[in-house]
Amino acid sequence: MRWTLQPKPDFQKIAVLTKSLGVDEVIASLLLQRGIETFEEAKRFFRPDLSGLHDPFLMKDMDKAVARIQKAIAAKESILVYGDYDVDGTTSVALVSSYLKTYYPNVATYIPDRYAEGYGVSYQGIDFAQDNDVTLIIALDCGIKAIDKVKYASEKGIDFIICDHHRPGPEIPEAVAVLDPKRDDCNYPYKELCGCGVGFKLIQALSVDRGLKINDLLLYLDLVATAIGADIVPITGENRILAHFGLKVINSNPRTGFKAILKQVKKEVLTITDVVFIIAPRINAAGRMKHGNHAVSLLTETDQHHAAVWASEIEQFNLDRREADKQITEEALQQILERKEEDRSTTVVYQEDWHKGVIGIVASRLTETYYRPTLVFTKSGEKLAASARSVKGFDVYNALEGCAAHIEQFGGHKYAAGLTLLEKDYEAFKTTFEKVVSETIDKKLLSPQLRIDAEINLKAITPKFYRILKQFAPFGPGNMTPVFMTQHLKDTGYGKCVGADKTHLRITVQQSNSPTFVGIGFGMASEADIACSGKPFKAAYVIDENEWQGNVNLQLRLKDIKA
Structure with missing residues (x-):
């Protein structure tokens, strides 16, 4: 080191x-x-004090988002709360849907299938909305690049409110409102919210409009703290306040679903590290091994018996996930040893039968072992899908932008990203990725600091x-x-x-x-x-x-x- x-x-x-x-x-x-x-x-x-939270209306389009939700409620429209299948996405969906349901019944939830639909907003999800007479979709932790999908929904008479925290592309979707503090034209003072954090700002704005106080939202902060920990966003500024009070809720008055998880692990006082290593992997395991809907069901369940059933099911998913993770990591390490690629600046491995739900975890393990930007690929339908992880100080998202000619679709952050490409482009991509990284990385970043x-x-x-x-x-x-x-x-x-x-x-x-x-x-x-x-x-x-x-x-x- x-x-x-x-x-x-x-x-x-x-x-x-x-x-x-x-x-x-x-x-x-x-x-x-x-x-x-x-x-x-x-x-x-x-x-930390809740009074240190920023006015949610400082976020660009927040007024439009609130006005559109009020209009939907006044007209008795059906609202679909849509989110990604990871911890940030499922906690966001649980947060916004359970808040809206406290005063409006026509709210449904939708989590895309990791394997059939892939990451983010899907055409299948929009078709589901149309089939169920939904006229407003609130997309959480995804959607900032869903230009065509939003257009497709609009043609079907469905409006979108997007709550995302990923970096936008050159074009912003033509939604009714696009809440994303990373938009260049958004002057919101804190840029590092996770998806669930943006969802929380939305319910905070709705609450202001309904004359509620910030303390009325305290019980939702267990979800926000979990997403902050799991999504590895900075615990500074507003995130520090949200995580501080969220941990207090988890330790003093956790929601029924969290109680059911904690009963299985017999842990009394949780730190943010415990949230990351105990609660988050179990919530994630649902989307990885079965379906993210299971996580939303657990997080919104109020009956103790039902919550115990969901938690026990999710515990099994987590055990299956661990087993798959261990096996794939061993196979990936074997591939690297056989190829003798010690001099490379990157690690890129592929096997078509690897479980798509755990390749992100495997990429993290390989990064810990070899300490270089890493991609783990598997077959996903007709294409190849990969999870990318990076080393401290190197922006893997920027590196992927440099390989865009060989990629179908990609998104993510500085240290973690996902992408899909055609199988015929795999070797060209692998060569380009190595070239881009080796030309731009400071060589000292390739040993752990x-x-x-x-x-x-x-x-x-x-x-x-x-x-x-x-x-x-x-x-x-x-x-x-x-x-x-x-x-x-x-x-x-x-x-x-x-x-x-x-x-x-x-x-x-x-x-x-x-x-x-x-x-x-x-x-x-x-x-x-x-x-x-x-x-x-x-x-x-x-x-x-x-x-x-x-x-x-x-x-x-x-x-x-x-x-």
């Missing part, structure tokens, strides 16, 4: 913040690294220090868990490899005459020679708590060790 120590902020600014907040210099430095320079900014950071926030001594780690550190949560992009580095460490003689297969490292370290701390490094048994040799070493780690037989102690969760 490449260790990069963050530059220490300006000494004067550290001194001012240290004094005004009554914290030590390390905490002041961490805040300054996150752009927090004043007492007021720190207060907003540590004490470990960003270290501050160098500290072990003596600095006190219960008070950790209490303040915990208030930096929720963590995520833009506000990652602080990583510290300490030099001149020595194991006190108790270091050993642990775990059923002895792949983890457990050490007890001291720095000169400091207190001792246990360090645990998952998958780091290979570092035992450095840590347990009796010679000094340096470690990068995050601080967390370990609970054992009722005792809670601070420990170092090791990220890397160097001699």
Whole structure:
């Protein structure tokens, strides 16, 4: 790993913040690294408040969206809430449909079939709307590039409201309203909302119009927090407020569907990381292995017995997903080894029978293993479909734009995207993708970077220090868990490899005459020679708590060790 120590902020600014907040210099430095320079900014950071949410009507077309929904309700039109099949899409659909149903009955939901219809707005979905006399579709987490589909719907007398957060193409669909903070002509102050976040702004605007207060929407924020975590959007600004209050709802008054999931995993207090690794994969598994409708049914269910049935079904989908993911990852790694493609800047693999629902997860695993922009292809009908994942600092979406001549359709973000192409174009695409990436990527991005926030001594780690550190949560992009580095460490003689297969490292370290701390490094048994040799070493780690037989102690969760 490449260790990069963050530059220490300006000494004067550290001194001012240290004094005004009554914290030590390390905490002041961490805040300054996150752009927090004043007492007021720190207060907003540590004490998120719903009053910090922006006026939803600042988003372009919000007034048009609200007016069209009001018109539909007044005329008793049928409304179809349409969303993608992943976590962001299904939570969005659950959010907007359940909100509208609290005061208007003629609302139905639609999730496209991942395999029969593919990503985003589909002609099949529009035909379904026409067959069911729907005259207004609210599309969530998709639609920003659905130029032809919106036109097709319009010809059938169906209006569209699009709520998306993906980057628009050169043309905006001719919908009644297009809500997307990433539109060039949208002056909304916060650009990093997820799809469910844009959906929340829509119901916030509808609530303003109905004379409701923001607190009346609190119970919907569990869905928004889940989407924020799962979609890996920055947990800054408005997202931080939404995630903070959403986690409170999940931990104090979760919806029936979440209760049913949590009952199976027996977890009491969830962090945003738990949401990402416990709730999100289960919601995703429905769309990956069966159909996204199952997820929407679970998320909108109010009967405990029915929710338990949905949750148990989804748990099975998740187990099936894990099995498929494991098998495909092994086959993909085998392909890479056989081809001896170590010198390439990209990883591109293809097998026609790979399960389309898990290729995104496999792409993530391959990126972790080989650390380069990665594409995993499978056969999808007459075409090939792929999931793309990138390494930190490299925009894979831009790279795909450079290969557009060989692609049928693509969309996504800087670090994750999806595409389809014709089988005859696969080799040409693979060659072009390698060329585009190798010519544009900074070669140092092809080895994993470990960003270290501050160098500290072990003596600095006190219960008070950790209490303040915990208030930096929720963590995520833009506000990652602080990583510290300490030099001149020595194991006190108790270091050993642990775990059923002895792949983890457990050490007890001291720095000169400091207190001792246990360090645990998952998958780091290979570092035992450095840590347990009796010679000094340096470690990068995050601080967390370990609970054992009722005792809670601070420990170092090791990220890397160097001699």
